[in-house]
Amino acid sequence: MKTLKFTLLLLSTLLILSSCRTEEFQIINPPTENALKADSPVAKLMTRTVLKDGSHDNIVDKASCLSIKLPVTVIVNSKEITIKDDDGFEEIEDIFNLFDDDVDKIEIVYPVTVILSDYSTITVNSDSELEGLMLDCKGENEEDDDIECLDFEYPFTASVFNENNDLILTITLENDEQLYKLIHDLKDYAAVTINFPIKVKLASGSVVTINNLEELKDAIEAVANTCDEDDDNDYDDDDCESCTTNQLKEIFAHCEVWRVDKLEISDVDYTDNYTGASFYFRDNNTVKIIKSSGDVFEGTWEASGEGTELKVTIDVDGFDKFNKTWTLHEISDYQGEVKVDLRLGDDRLRFESFCNNGNTSGDDLSDALTEENSVWVVEKYLDNDVDETSDFAGYEFYFFTSGQVKAKTTTTVDEGMWKSLNEATKFFLEFTTNDVLQELNDDDWKVVSISATQIKLEASSNSGTETDTLIFTKQ
Structure with missing residues (x-):
């Protein structure tokens, strides 16, 4: 009797474990060609590509392997400036460029938080502490570890397996920092695969589809030293020595x-x-x-x-x-x-x-709007929740990769500008010669949804209490 009870208990336990395994794990043999190995050549190239680039704020810290977390307050030639975004760096450059015969000086107001190339942070309290960190950086325009000639396009996913080839986790990667940390932790996993295809963007602006690790390795190696990485100590390469x-x-x-x-x-x-x-x-x-x-x-x-x-x-x-x-x-x-x-x-x-200098941007919004021979109309326009859709009856909209947009009726053609911003999360639209069309002007339209036949946009008032809605539908 005890033997029978034990047998029934064992069978019940196995059934439960089997049920749990079916729900939580998938037994999949990870494709070996896409298994990302720690310290492999492609992993090292990927790491160099997603290092935190510190060259963007060199006009402040003169160090390409670290950056100062914004906002930061600096004193430029006796003028105090709080830098919140790129406009602050440009303002510093404007002050530097006021006179050619003066000595430009910038002082950082401490303490500041410094972000290192591995995304770790450290509090810095003085120039001497900052200079100590700068010892690990290469000099101005010297070749360094980070590769800036290619960028990953996010999001994409990676699969994590255990030693039994069980798929235990799927990770969605949203940015360079997350990918850097995944590569850094590869030794902690039995196997990790990148779920191809993925896309990368080159310094030229072209977007390339990558289907496996070998293609990714070749793509990074091909462009690793082919672009100006802007590691000088001005802001945004403002010299024009090679312009024609x-x-x-x-x-x-x-x-x-x-x-x-x-x-x-x-x-x-x-x-x-x-x-x-x-x-x-x-x-x-x-x-x-x-x-x-x-x-x-x-x-x-x-x-x-x-x-x-x-x-x-x-x-x-x-x-x-x-x-x-x-x-x-x-x-x-x-x-x-x-x-x-x-x-x-x-x-x-x-x-x-x-515009995109002759190239499409490669995001879903741009691809949809600029599809060849596509014609768009305003399906709905709510101005502070008031329906004004009828104002745009008879208008057909044509979007071009050059950044131009044309609004046509049977008797008129009006031209404007458009742009997909922030990885297609925002939309800029501007018309200049038609009061009706200028109602659509905004540099902060939020992209709510995208499909091949419909684009829905929303914009909030400064108070945030009222919302504009604009829906384009493809004819």
């Missing part, structure tokens, strides 16, 4: 619509005077300007010289503040936000365009 007139013409050709991002003449800021104005620099050296009022102006532009002596001359009737021979200071292209920065002494003129 052809480069400028190609930028203007690819990015059709431009706006004034900055205009300062004799220390007076005129930028807001040109809000809503669209500039079109054509390859026949003519320039067309459409102001927010709808007024159209025509003139010429011309580029000559090269490098730091490249000159840009603008001549448009009624735009005296623009009509100068400027020096090209910088051409920057970061995630489709392209800027052309012109200088003349202390005067500054900077144009900005939201």
